[in-house]
Amino acid sequence: MSKRILVIDDSASLRQAVTIALEGAGYEVVTAGDGKEALSKLDGQRIHLAICDVNMPVMDGITFVAEAKKLPNYRFLPVIMLTTESRESRKREGQMAGAKAWVVKPFRPEQILHAVSKLIMA
Amino acid sequence: METPHTREGVYFWYPAALGAAGALLLAYFSAFSFIGWVAALAFAGAGALAGTHLAARRKRTQSQQPAAAATAANNDELEKIVSVSMPVWARQIGTSRKTGDDAVASLTHLFATTVSRLENTLSASRKAVAEISGGGVLSALNNSESDLQTVMQTLRGMQERKGVILDEVGRYADDLRQMASEVQHIALQVRMLSFNAAIEAAHAGKAGQGFGIVAGEMRQLADLSAETGARMTKKIESVAIIDETLANIFKEAENSHDADAVSIGKADAAIREVLDRFKQLTATLSQSVKVMEAEAEQVRSQISEAIVEFQFQDRVSQILAHVADDMKTLSESMNRQAGQALQAEAWLKGMVSRFSTQEEFDNLNGGVAEKSAKKRITHQHDTTFF
Numbered sequence: 001m002s003k004r005i006l007v008i009d010d011s012a013s014l015r016q017a018v019t020i021a022l023e024g025a026g027y028e029v030v031t032a033g034d035g036k037e038a039l040s041k042l043d044g045q046r047i048h049l050a051i052c053d054v055n056m057p058v059m060d061g062i063t064f065v066a067e068a069k070k071l072p073n074y075r076f077l078p079v080i081m082l083t084t085e086s087r088e089s090r091k092r093e094g095q096m097a098g099a100k101a102w103v104v105k106p107f108r109p110e111q112i113l114h115a116v117s118k119l120i121m122a
Numbered sequence: 123m124e125t126p127h128t129r130e131g132v133y134f135w136y137p138a139a140l141g142a143a144g145a146l147l148l149a150y151f152s153a154f155s156f157i158g159w160v161a162a163l164a165f166a167g168a169g170a171l172a173g174t175h176l177a178a179r180r181k182r183t184q185s186q187q188p189a190a191a192a193t194a195a196n197n198d199e200l201e202k203i204v205s206v207s208m209p210v211w212a213r214q215i216g217t218s219r220k221t222g223d224d225a226v227a228s229l230t231h232l233f234a235t236t237v238s239r240l241e242n243t244l245s246a247s248r249k250a251v252a253e254i255s256g257g258g259v260l261s262a263l264n265n266s267e268s269d270l271q272t273v274m275q276t277l278r279g280m281q282e283r284k285g286v287i288l289d290e291v292g293r294y295a296d297d298l299r300q301m302a303s304e305v306q307h308i309a310l311q312v313r314m315l316s317f318n319a320a321i322e323a324a325h326a327g328k329a330g331q332g333f334g335i336v337a338g339e340m341r342q343l344a345d346l347s348a349e350t351g352a353r354m355t356k357k358i359e360s361v362a363i364i365d366e367t368l369a370n371i372f373k374e375a376e377n378s379h380d381a382d383a384v385s386i387g388k389a390d391a392a393i394r395e396v397l398d399r400f401k402q403l404t405a406t407l408s409q410s411v412k413v414m415e416a417e418a419e420q421v422r423s424q425i426s427e428a429i430v431e432f433q434f435q436d437r438v439s440q441i442l443a444h445v446a447d448d449m450k451t452l453s454e455s456m457n458r459q460a461g462q463a464l465q466a467e468a469w470l471k472g473m474v475s476r477f478s479t480q481e482e483f484d485n486l487n488g489g490v491a492e493k494s495a496k497k498r499i500t501h502q503h504d505t506t507f508f
Binding site for chain 1: 504506
């Protein structure tokens, strides 16, 4: 059974670009447009890894990571932040919230696949 | 009503008059001495100079007053223009951003569908070639060729044996014919001998009676032999007829044998041709799939590049969103209630806090807007693991 990855970004084209890269490598992909929608997607299905934008409406990525980690089944959910932000201060915020990696856009497909293969839950 | 000239005159004459009065007092109290007069003149000169300076300053101030009033009036108008235009500009930017986002989202969706179809096509081709070359059709092809060779060998063997049989039957008939001829010849010789013996027996008289009996017996034997020879000949003739019939049959068989050989040869050639063509076809197919695989690899590389290119829309969209938000915020600030002054520093701090791309920071610091964003960002494929 293929691993399921949750992709969270308010940009439809970005969600599509990440999906192309992941599905090409055999992963199953679920998407959400903001952090709140993403939390609802965690309920009822097994998610093995999340790839999350930082700046989103309704609920931003840093808040999503912090909230997801509070859920009993997702305390150890690996999250990769995928964002245009490159400031060290923001990276530290992500790390403190519980993210496992920080990828600065634009990403190359092989770059995101390398990070996924390194972090995805068994 | 006072005129500017009157006011200007006041600004000159007052200091000048004060200087003159001071000069007279100096001269008086110095008892109109030489030094006193010098000091008085200097004092008067200073007064005149001060008056001139003050008058000139007054003149400058008065000339600036209409410009300042105009500037104030312009500021009011500018405020009105900006407070109305800013929200409109913000909405224009919002519309442009949304149009771009929607178009790129559609493009990436189409792109994703195309990529998926390409992968499916390649997968199907690979599967087909694997079935052909991996032990299915090609194996059956090779087995069929082997079976065909066995069948052809058997048929050729049968043909050769038929020929041998035909030759043996022919030789047997010849041998029989030869033997019958020899028997008849022997019978003839014995008959001749018996006639001679009978003649001699007759010449010998009574002494030859016994010999005559033997000659008679010999003649009977010869007749029997001749009869047997004749019967053999008849048999041989029927055998000859049979042989002739057989020969005809065999000749026909030979002809059909030859025809068979030709047909078998033709069938062999036709089947081999089909098998060779099929092998050629599978070889061509395998080659085409190899070329397709190489092209697919190139396409995958280009897909990877395209995915990077698509992401620039996201950066543009973010920058435009921030500009639109700033315009809206500024417009709201300018429509503030009276008495609430704009706090430029706080406002600018807020603007910077909303930046999310390196381009925005670079533009804030000035000087890098002309560089292609792609050239600055292509090296930026970094991943930080925590």
